[in-house]
Amino acid sequence: MKALVYREFGNIDVFQIAEQPEPTIERDEVLVKVKAFSINPLDWKIRKGEMKLMSGSKFPRYTGTDFSGIVEEVGSTVTDLKKGDEVFGVVKNMKTGASAEYISVSSSLVWKKPSGINFFQAASIPVVGTAAVNAMEKMGNLSSETKVLVNGATGGFGMFLLQLLKQRGANVTAVTSTHGTEFAKQWGASALLNYTKDDVLSHKATFDIVVDLSGKLSYKDARPIMKAKSLFLNSTPQPIEIPTSFIKNLFTSKKHIVILSSPSAKATDILLNAVNKGLQVEVNRVFSFSKYKEAFEYAEKGGYVGKVVVEMDCRVAASDGTIRTN
Numbered sequence: 001m002k003a004l005v006y007r008e009f010g011n012i013d014v015f016q017i018a019e020q021p022e023p024t025i026e027r028d029e030v031l032v033k034v035k036a037f038s039i040n041p042l043d044w045k046i047r048k049g050e051m052k053l054m055s056g057s058k059f060p061r062y063t064g065t066d067f068s069g070i071v072e073e074v075g076s077t078v079t080d081l082k083k084g085d086e087v088f089g090v091v092k093n094m095k096t097g098a099s100a101e102y103i104s105v106s107s108s109l110v111w112k113k114p115s116g117i118n119f120f121q122a123a124s125i126p127v128v129g130t131a132a133v134n135a136m137e138k139m140g141n142l143s144s145e146t147k148v149l150v151n152g153a154t155g156g157f158g159m160f161l162l163q164l165l166k167q168r169g170a171n172v173t174a175v176t177s178t179h180g181t182e183f184a185k186q187w188g189a190s191a192l193l194n195y196t197k198d199d200v201l202s203h204k205a206t207f208d209i210v211v212d213l214s215g216k217l218s219y220k221d222a223r224p225i226m227k228a229k230s231l232f233l234n235s236t237p238q239p240i241e242i243p244t245s246f247i248k249n250l251f252t253s254k255k256h257i258v259i260l261s262s263p264s265a266k267a268t269d270i271l272l273n274a275v276n277k278g279l280q281v282e283v284n285r286v287f288s289f290s291k292y293k294e295a296f297e298y299a300e301k302g303g304y305v306g307k308v309v310v311e312m313d314c315r316v317a318a319s320d321g322t323i324r325t326n
Contacts, residue, residue: 003019004017004100133271136164153180154180154187161211161213284304289310
């Protein structure tokens with residue numbers, strides 16, 4: 001089978017498409033023929049070696065965490081899935097990846113795909129969707145009086161977070177680009193700031209919760225726009241911030257909370273329920289597998305709305321190597 005692998009840490013040029021043996025499965029696993037995988041910031045942080053302490057340095061490595069596909073084989077103890085099921089899920093990215101034609105995955109990390117969404121949308125859900133659910137849990141009780149600022153509001157994470165905040169009735173100010181403003185309003189923002197024109201730190205209002213999804217607004221810089229008792233949610237922490245934020249929170253009422261994605265049955269049930277009720281999953285662009293470099297270059301540049309997806313079995317592509325789903 002074909003797989004996207006790398007044998008050293010570095011930029012996009014370390015990737016190569018290689019022939020690999022098809023994986024075998026354990027009794028509690030399923031073999032999935034991958035239809036698509038989405039790209040997340042964690043993918044390039046691992047590839048660049050920024051997460052060595054957590055990911056290790058063993059090669060070769062794959063990339064991609066969340067995927068969609070079709071079950072090809074089930075282990076002897078798996079009872080809730082069968083061959084032919086359309087599914088989506090996550091792999092344990094620190095050790096493996098979804099960028100292959102076939103992957104073996106624990107059945108506990110695979111769920112049936114809702115019929116109302118396509119494979120590209122399904123592959124976009126697990127990582128950022130469960131991170132958004134985890135963020136909501138950290139926020140506690142919300143009401144129309146709760147003022148929330150979301151910086152970088154219309155990427156994959158923001159797409160889910162804004163819609164979940166809307167369901168909870170929070171008063172949300174979204175910071176996004178010009179082409180993201182309509183999506184932010186559609187997804188539930190009460191007020192908008194355009195980062196190409198507005199400086200969020202000169203904004204006169206203060207907030208109960210500040211969420212940075214861009215990696216460009218630090219806790220230190222955000223403190224002046226935070227209320228005396230407030231939360232700063234950080235979705236792109238540096239490794240050192242994970243332990244140090246806990247210690248610093250012992251001495252301040254302006255809390256620095258690190259948000260990590262921990263896919264689980266509970267979080268996925270919440271997401272599936274929201275999707276079945278109409279939660280929108282926006283796929284910005286779908287790239288063919290052969291155009292993986294362009295896909296990662298586009299994703300790492302940022303500034304787009306929704307998610308970027310790589311299709312593993314792409315037979316028809318546009319002249320620039322992409323398939324547009326919207």
